[in-house]
Amino acid sequence: MMPLLAGDDELRVVALAAHPDDVEIACGGTLLALDARGGAKVSFLTLTGDDEREAEAVRSAEAFVPGVSSDFARLPDGRLPEHWGAVKRALHEHAERLPDPHVVMAPRPDDAHQDHRLVGELAPTVWRDALVLHYEIPKWDGDMGRPTTYVPVPEADARRKVELLHRHYASQRGHDWWDDEVFLGLMRLRGMECRERYAEAFVVRKAVVRW
Template identity: 60%
Template sequence: MTFLTIPSGPLRVAAIGAHPDDIEIGCGGTLLTLAARPETEVRSLVLTGTPERQAEARDAAELFGATAPPRFGGLADARLPSAWAAVKDALHAFRDEFPQPDIVLAPRPDDAHQDHALLGSLVTTVWRGPLVLHYEIPKWDGDLGRPNMYVPLSVDTAQRKVELLHRAFPSQHSRDWWDDEFFLSLLRLRGAETLTRYAEAFTASKAVLHVW
């Protein structure tokens, strides 16, 4: 296992989700960890969402350390593949609005949900320079993969992530899978894979190592 460290100094992070709560479920702990660093700027794009869900996404972005309200694509949930051109346009508009991020966080291209998969496949055609980390979203489909990048989380950060998920997304509380155990169990599993208590996992399809 190789350990990498992000150098100190300014950091620009772009977080992209198909639906409100995707970003926070997939990489909320990482966002909290990055936001604790000085000079970190976090912006987000959410492609779908009713007005109620968009309001939740705005609350969540603030709670998880975003430095600006999320941008919304205004597209239909579960229909993103049929709106391919609009998704691509939204990604390019977001890139132009928030240029040159250091890290882009997005769903996995092999995610079983069609909206997630489309975003995961398109982000690397829109951003070619930054480190693109594909986060995982646990769900009924049972499509967890084999990640190759991890961000360890402190116990406080893991618990804070779950607390903020509950606070930000009350519309989801009635779902049968929405509870502390569901969220913490995956963080614990990924932590065991990194010799830590908790961690979030990502897939990076391509990375460039600069040797100085």
């Protein structure tokens, strides 16, 4: 395995979410690793959300990656395909604020949820020169796919991720899928697939290797 950048280089990361909590559910362990690495500049863009959900998202993002910047497009939850132009515009405007990121985290373009799917489809059209890591989100639809790329997550970070999710997203605790077993179980399964205890998994549809 080879690190993306040398230890002293600043890693620029954009994290895209259709909804508040998407990124932390899918990539919380990876975010904690980025924070531990140091030298990473991270920005979040969340396409939907009201005042309560935005406040949760801001606190959560800061807890996962202190110093992160958070932007919100305030588009209607569950209706992003109807607002295709506004979504595309929000992505481009965010790209102008943090130019030339090395990594973009986005939903899978084949995600069963229409909001996730649109963001995942558009991300590579906006950030053409970045490594796009398409993340997975467990849900009722049962759309878990076959990942291509894994980020090992130390056990302490896996449990910290779950703790922070519970702490900062009180509005979501009533969902029947919102529990430790779902979050830790998925990370344990992905860890088994890459010979680690815990991991988060992504799909990389296109990568450029320079020797």
